[in-house]
Every structure is written in structure tokens, then in C-alpha cells.
Amino acid sequence: MRFFVGIDDTDTKDTRGTGFNARQIGKLIEEKKIGVVEGIVRHQLFFDPRIPYTSANSSASLEIECDNFEKLKHLCLDYLNGIAPFGSDVGLCICEVDLIPDLVVKWGNRAKIEVLTQQEGRKTANDNNIYLRGLCGTEDGIIGALAAIGLRKGGNDGRFIWLKGKQELREIPSGIYKIAKIKEELKLDQIITKNLEPIDDSTSIFIDEWIRPIHKNHQKILIVENALNNTNYEWEVAPKEYIKSIS
Secondary structure (H helix, E strand, O other): OEEEEEEEOOOOOOOOOHHHHHHHHHHHHHHOOOEEEEEEEEEEOOOOOOOOOOOOOEEEEEEEEEOOHHHHHHHHHHHHHHHOOOOOOOEEEEEEHHHOOHHHHHHHHHOOOOOOOHHHHHHHHHHOOOEEEEOOOOOOHHHHHHHHHHHHHHOOOOEEEEEOOOOOHHHOOOEEEEHHHHHHHHOOOEEEEOOOOEOOOOOEEEEOOOOOOEEEOOEEEEEEEEOOOOOOOOEEEOOHHHHHHHO
16 A cells, blocks of 8 residues: 655754654664655745744655555654654644545645644544644644645655665765666656756766755656756756745
8 A cells, every 4th residue: 555644843943854854754664664665755835924833844745655554653653752852743644645635635735825724634634534643742733744645645746855766865976977877766757957848868967965856747857957068968957946946
């Protein structure tokens, strides 16, 4: 079975962020042979003074192949309860992918532009048999956790912070690679320009320390731009701020 796991509000200003905690959960899932992690996506939610957040108001979703929901649930609970710092408002959401309704996808999209409430989120989860739990503090993290699985199911939001490729995103050494090689290493669906034009697999790209494929049309897509005035390679990864602006 395929599950989406959503987490939110797992940190404070003095502790590691939700993205880090999502990667740690993924690592434990595979180490304990509970399941296989296919990818982890960061989702940007609404910025508004009425919403308390640590630095960026983002949540994270994990895609897991797993045959035991209870083991998956308890691993997530044990990890989050173990690391939840004072002042955090941790939320956890887990649902089989095929059982996530359009209403939850809409909830995720609303969480990017509206101030939502716990009450509505709990009712939405309860009415659709979705596991949703707040673990500490105000439990406001349930709002972003539910949004994370909705946005992931929608297939058009966020950027990958971990991928099930031959190499981990953060471990690819800086250097020049053939486009075909990067696709293979990261199991990317596409590498395209900002204008959505496909790139010839035989051309070369310079990879630096920040590479974040976006989640678009249910695909893993790396955005690149022309490497002007360079004779050693034709492409380079689109700037960090551009990727943030579209994901």
C-alpha cells in the first residue's frame, strides 16, 4: 500500500526544522524495514500574522510504500514525541493515497491562501477516516499536516527535499554532468527550462550545492537555465530564489 505522511510544526527557532525531521523519519522507516520511502516534499503554506510559525510556515509530506499502517503510525509517533521541543505544536497525518478525497486536496490548496482552523481540519479528517493527531502544544500542526497530504495528492505543489534515487539530493558532488546522468541518478521525470522546454539528454549541466526538483503534474521535475558565457556546459540549475518562488 502507498501512504502519504504529513508533518508540521515540529520545531522551534532553536531546533532543527520540519524538513530535517521528515528526512529523519524517512531514514528510520527504511532502517527498521517498515517501508520504502519514495520521496519527501516541502510545502509552503500561507504567510499571515494570524498564523504562528517558526520561520517559513512550511509542512512536509513523505510518500511511503508500506504494508503495515500500525507500525508506520507508531514509528512516526515515537519519533515526533521523542524530539518535539517545548514550544512546538506538532501535527501528524497519515492516509492511504487512494483514500485521500478531493476535499483534502482542496484543504491543502486553501492552506496556501487562507487561515484555517483546527476544528474544520479535525472534522474533515474524521469524516474521511484520515488519521490526524496533534501531539503537543496548541496542536495547530494538524492544520499543516493535513494540508501536506492534500497538496501531495494534488501533485502540483512543493519541492523535493529527498528522492529515492541512486544518490541523495544533498550528496551529489558539485560538478558537470550529462543531463541523462542526472536524470538517472535522481530518477527524475523531466529536466526542463523555465519556459517548459525539454532539454537534450546529451547536453551538460553544472550542479552546485542546492538542487531541488519541483513537484508538478505528479512528476519530479528539475528546472534549469542557460549557462551564459560558459563553454564547458550548456545548463545550470535555476537559482534558489526562483525555485522557491514557484514551489
